[in-house]
Amino acid sequence: MRTRTPGPVLPLDRVVSHTLSNGLRVRLLEERSAPTVSYYTFFQAGSRNERLGLTGISHLFEHMMFNGSSRYGPKEFDRVLEARGGTSNAYTSNDLTAYHDDAASDALQTIVDLESDRMRSLALTPETLEQERQVVKEERRLRTDNSIFGLMEEQLEALIFLSHPYRWPVIGWMEDIERITREDCLEYFRTYYAPGNAALYLVGDLDARGTLELVERHYGEIPAGPRPPPVATGEPPQRGERRAAIRFPAQAPALLVGWRAPEARSPDAPALDVLQTCLAVGESSRLRRRLVEEDEVAVSVSASYGWRIDAGVFLVFAEVAPGAKLRKVERGLEEEIARVAEEGVPAAELRRAQRLLRSSVLHELSTHNGVAHALGQAEALLGDWREAGRSLSQYEAVTARDVRRVAASWLDPTRRSVVVLEPEGAK
Template structure:
């Protein structure tokens, strides 16, 4: 298989926009007799409003509750009976439904997905039950997870205008106050061909498949693509700092720096910086903070390249028992300052580029990941921008590393969140708190 990065996507990927506005992106991959079918709706938590947070994720749950043609349990059962698997997820920027199954069964997801795009039945009894499920999901994922709770608070502090302020799953009080009419209105607004696109990767003939897609989806009314413009936070003018007390085994520090997305070339430099800092046991964080100084259990740098709006460059660390958070923060700052002052060696820079390139190429061994990459670039900019990834990584210089670290990774541009661990209540075990900035709710 020729990797996407080397193939020339304009020759390999087929794109067509149906008359009703539905974009279709097809990539033939005949490595195995399988297909992955994904439908992406351009609606996530960024499209919600104050007081209605979590609607995107709630509607994702309700999309499995049936239509006039298929009952509440039929969707997943039919996929499984045809030897496939399916799931869905919601992020800040989108809601996605996918099926992977034998290539000769492609008509199955076509029928199911086209039907629920327009014929979903939203019942009060299903809504009340599923709302309780989501509330419990929030309790398990956030309320009982100190790291996730801390990151949620960090984003709420770092973003004051743009909708990355609230979590994908929504605030608990908003979820409790959802109404069935809220969901019906949201479904009518965002679930239509003009606000969606399809990605299919696998063993098919594009000319045959596009005819099947046109037949399944072509008669659905176009609808209206909602305005995707949202408020963006102005430049931060001073460090923000928060503390959270939760039952936990160890303290945790997370620092989030405001950064651009892939519309700015500096984003690719930040990819390399994150890799230099924390990718593997030869990374700076692991070598300096875990091995040499024995200060932390783990440390991480994370860069969200594929976000629709400007996001955060996140640095996190969990101190070892007996180690002071302030000392850990001081050492993290030293690592950042080192990037700003000292040129990265050619060997270290090339190693980071090799790691990113290997991950990018080897990940495409999966047809699911190929489809995900195309779709994520389409959500963030355009699927064709995937061609820019490796050339942009390869041309990053040591001087770029210093320049970008100085431009974005400075104290006035960050929010610092510190977890202060509390002992567990009597009869309750201590929760673990692995660092996390998970934004997708499955």
């Protein structure tokens, strides 16, 4: 049914790439398919760059970025942007903090002005810090303290990592959120929000050359800033299974199993994505079929391999069917993973996973926002924005032998970490 020969899904050769003298990296892609622009600012700073006592500062700081700068007062960032037909948001991860604005294309100049102003001269008042601290504590209560998966995931990371900063949650420990001072925030801003630690990704209905000049005019004078201190990334080898239990009011048990997996740059990363798809994407995936359909011991099962700068985590989460035994879920999972590690996957299953991954990449790249984010994520995690255009061919290159090898080497049962939810007193 295809009506034309498709061009590359992501035209890397049309990306205009430039680094300003203060170190700010700028990548622009003109795409006229919709009359909008997507504008991402990536800072190479996340919970990975924190230390105990100040956990959660990256995320709390993300909130502070919406609270005023030298030329725009508190609350004005979103008001000005919305008045021009735009919207903004941000997220913080273990590795990075990303801010994005999506808007009608004629708002581009306004966005450059707003974004450069807060990078140059963020206002950090004691009042806004106290207000955001309360908001973040409420966010933590929502996503972690009152969420079964949130509690279990926090516990799992603390099991898998003994010394690496991935050990603590991105949102931070509650006591640390309470402890962070305005001085801590100022120091964080000076260190991590300098242009040399940042990159811009602009995709959409824009003129790349003209926009680059606009960016240069607005950001060019911001001083370069110091080089952020190196991250202490050591982690001792894991010698045996680690387990933890969480007692919490719930209707039924749940199981979360995780393994320390390689960093995103590893040549094994695409094969682990394929493995994850074979295990738990789609109704015909191995774990869904075994645990949900055949044994009926789980209500749902999902797997993920999150790409990170340092070691990633490969995890499997299952909600146990009420009345079923958690140990049956665990045994089923164990057997299915052992089977892939011993026998690998048949050719049809590999092709299925590759096609599902291709569809998922195409979906991601079907919006300006998706393209801008993919460029930024590739540069932040893989070291080069061009990697964003390579994921399709990397998945195509994965062989059945690769899938078997990564299952055997990374999902080793003697090096897994297990968190179980033990329901208590739920009515």
